[in-house]
Amino acid sequence: MLESLIQDARQLAVGHGVVSPAVAEVARQMQICNACRYCEGFCAVFPAMTRRLEFGAADVHYLANLCHNCGACLHACQYAPPHEFAVNVPQAMAQVRGETYVAYAWPAALGKLYQRNGLTLSLALAAGLALFLLLALAINGNLWGGPVVGDFSKLFPHNLLVxxxxxxxxxxxxxxxxxxxRFLRDMSPAxxxxxxxxxxxxxxxxxxxxxxYLDGGHGEGCNNEDDAFTLSRSRAHHxxxxxxxxxxxATSVATVYHYAFGWHAPYDWPSLPKLLGVVGGVSLLLGTTGLFRLRQRRHPLHGDAAQKPMDYGFIALLFLTSATGLVLWLARGTPALALLLALHLGVVMALFATLPYGKFAHGVFRTASLLRYAVEKRQPSSLALEDE
Structure with a gap:
């Protein structure tokens, strides 16, 4: 009987435009959650869910990108595994988000490539770009020491960097x-x-x-490896x-300095670009270290294991961006300046080249979903209108 009900729910989801098993599974779980509504006050997902009786593909992608994967609903759910209903909203939503990144990537082939090989591709691209810059420096005899110590603008002039x-x-x-x-266009009718x-x-x-929505809906924090609440994820993300x-x-201010005022890099401490860069670099270093540790300890039911390479790839590039930047600043007066600069520039270029296809994209799609949620919640619920 139970298996028949679950299959009927999945078929109903497919009948309303669902095109993948992951989307069908979210639609099935939302039908169960809509009947229970215990988690209604946890985050934006559940109030948005209560406005719907059926869950088509657009609805599911919208709800999946509203989810912040805090884990609170999983640990509060009476139907979570090992219950036979097997309701695991964070994991099901994570799997759909992975499909969102690929479905809305441009061009799509790069999204699929990065999703499967995120960490390897990130590190290989950073290493390849850094090696190219190192070879260019070596050909010009500027790889180590020399008259350019302390002034990287003599290695890579501003116009060349641009x-x-x-x-x-x-x-x-x-x-x-x-x-x-494209995402907003598809989400708007839903x-x-x-x-x-x-x-x-x-x-x-x-x-x-x-x-x-990284506070679990109650201000005490998220769940990570167990039922205990923690603010660690929120702090690391911040x-x-x-x-x-x-x-x-820091880069934007330096650009204004260069073009508007004619103040050229490098900028000394305590100039505004340097202050912003150092504070930002330290913050990024601490945050990515925290995210890496939390990701390793995360409960296996919380997310999509297939996306680990993509998660680690993004964390690694952010960490290396901050680490190489800070080391470059500290060692700017040493013969290693050219070597460190090439490494830093290679990592930064790899980071921006992969931004549209990795974990950074979830922030963009989540922002778009929160924007549509703000529009939706000020409208009268269609269910309430039907009751009238």
Whole structure:
């Protein structure tokens, strides 16, 4: 009887546009959760769920990207494994998010490649780019020591750096922009279809900046390896997120200095670019170290094991970006300047080249889902209208 009910739920999901087993499984579990509603106050997923009686592909991708994988619903669920209903919302949502990254990647082939070989591809790309820069320095006799100690602008002039990094950066922006535009276009009909208002932008921005749903819905933190609540995931994500943003701000301020004021790098301490870069680098180093440790200890039911290479690849590139940048700053007056600069630039280029196809994409799609959630929740529920 039970197996028949589960199969009927899966067939119902497929009948409403579901195209993969992962999406069908989320639709099945949402049918069960919609009847229970014990977790209704945990995060944005469950209030959004209660507005629906059926779960098509667009609904499932929307809900999956609202999920912050905090694990609270898994540890609170009376139907979680080993129960025969086998409700595991965090894992099922993670599997669908993995499909989202590939489905909305541009071009799609790169998304599939990175998903399968994330860590290997990240490190190989960083090493390859660094080796190319090292060879260029070696050919010019600037690989070690020499008259360029303390001034990397003599190794790679500003205009050359722009020529190297601008295409990679613009590619990342283009690929992510195309992907999230398609995602919003597909999600809009499933989330009321109403236009985005200024208040929706403010609400979504607030929820993103404070990482609102990483507290398990009750402010005590997430679950990680067991039933105990911990704020470690929230803190590690905050350090990583704001560390990355501060490093990006340092580069942006340096760009303004260069073009608007004619103040050329390198900048000495305590200039604003240096201050932002050092604080951001330390924050990013601490955050990625925390995420790596938490990922190793994470309960196996919390996420999708197939995405581990992609997770570790992104963490590794962020960690190496901050580590090589800080070491470069500390050793800028040594003969190792050229070697360290090539390593740092190779890692940074690899990071931006892979941004649209790795774990960074989840932040973009999650932001888009939170934006549609802000639109949807200010609209009257269609279920409430039907009751009237």
């Amino acid at each position: 020529l190297m990094f601008a295409p990679v950066f613009l590619w990342a922006v283009l690929a992510l922009g195309l992907g999230v535009t 989330t009321s279809g109403q236009a985005i208002a200024g208040g929706d932008l403010l609400q979504a921005t607030h929820d993103v900046l404070v990482l609102k 350090l990583t997120f704001y560390g990355f943003m501060l490093c990006f701000a």
